[in-house]
Amino acid sequence: MSDKTVVITGTSSGIGLAAAVAAARAGWQVVATMRDLGKAEPLRKAAADAGVGERVRVKRLDVVDPESIAACLAEVIAEYGRLDAVVNNAGAGQVGTIEQGTVDDVRAAMEVNFFGVVQVTRAALPHLRARGGRLITVTSVGGVIGQPFNEAYCAAKFAVEGFMESLAPVAATVGVDVTVVEPGAVASEFVANVSLDVPALLAAAGPYAPALRSYIERTQASFSGAQSPAEAAAPVVEALTAERPPLRMQTSDWARDFVATKLGDLDGSAVQNLTGAWVGRTMS
Structure with missing residues (x-):
């Protein structure tokens, strides 16, 4: 078994929970973090059921709180003496269109889904650089192709x-591999966590109601055939364990086909x- 240590954010459910258990089964010491430790029991049970409970330590980390991030990483270094990888997984969905929302709604989505990733990354990089580590971030096919009402x-x-993508060649010059993992539809609590009140949304949608109804119907249909969290988490563990992980990984054939409409360069x-040439690095 490895003594390598990984911090994973957003592990109370879905991909994060599945990735924490799978990484532990692959031999990693897993620090599974979440904002609300009151939601830790499903993870603890899943880890125990998989026989890896002793390899999963749950800690509090709120990605929008720099002090919380610093405290968590300091504890990891104090307890394990190393940090070999970080998986940025925490995130929150938001459905709506700008005319009927507010700029503050957009700022809130950016705070969790973007600035949270930036803050964790910045805090972790010195430790990852010391170990020649890995920085893995769960994004979305929605990070490649913009989607209505998202x-x-x-x-x-x-x-x-x-x-x-911009950080990757720079991080590589100091020995840190950067990978983004792009899921499509995943059958997880992430969908429920968006907290959609569909009738209320449609009632308030005004001229956008027909388009919103079509979008919701299409989305509900797509999630009926979604990947399981465990399936979507498998590429995360692959990125942790591969000899040289690519910049970009999709979690399913559907996700690959979807992003291929925009990206001919699938692995980046x-x-x-x-x-890489801009910073003096020659790729093999």
């Missing part, structure tokens, strides 16, 4: 993709060859 969420995920190697 303007704020997709804007945040686009920002994360651009941030990580062509972009990395280009931007």
Whole structure:
């Protein structure tokens, strides 16, 4: 078993929970973090059922609170003496369109889904650099292709993709591998966590109601055939354990086909060859 240590954010449910258990089964010491420790029991039970309860430590980390991030990482270093990988997974959905929302709604989505990732990344990089570690971020196919009524969420995920694609060649010069993992529809509590009151949304949608109804119907249909969290988490563990993980990974054939409509360069190697040269790095 490995003594390598990974911090994973947003592990109370869904991909984060599944990734924490799978990483522990792959031999990692897992620090599974969440904002509300009152929601930790499903993770603890899943880890115990998988026989890896002793390899999963639950800690509080709120990605929008720099003090919380610093305290958590300090505890990790004090207890384990190392940090080999970080998985940015925490996030929150938001459905709506800008005319009927507020700029504060957009700021809130950016705060969790983008600035939270930036803050965790900034705090973790010195430790990852010391270990030649890995920085893995769960984004979305919505970080590649903008989707109706997801303007704020997709804007945040686009920002994360651009941030990580830009950071990757720089981080590589100091030995840190950067990967983004792009799920499509995943059958998890993330959907429920958006807290949609569909009748109220439609009643308030005014001229956007027909389009919103079509979007909701399409979304509900797509989630009926969604991946399980465990299936979506498998590429996260692959990125942790691969000899040289790519910049970009999709979690299913559907996700690959979807993003391929925009990205001919699926693994990001062509972009990395280009931007790597800008910082004096030659890709093999």
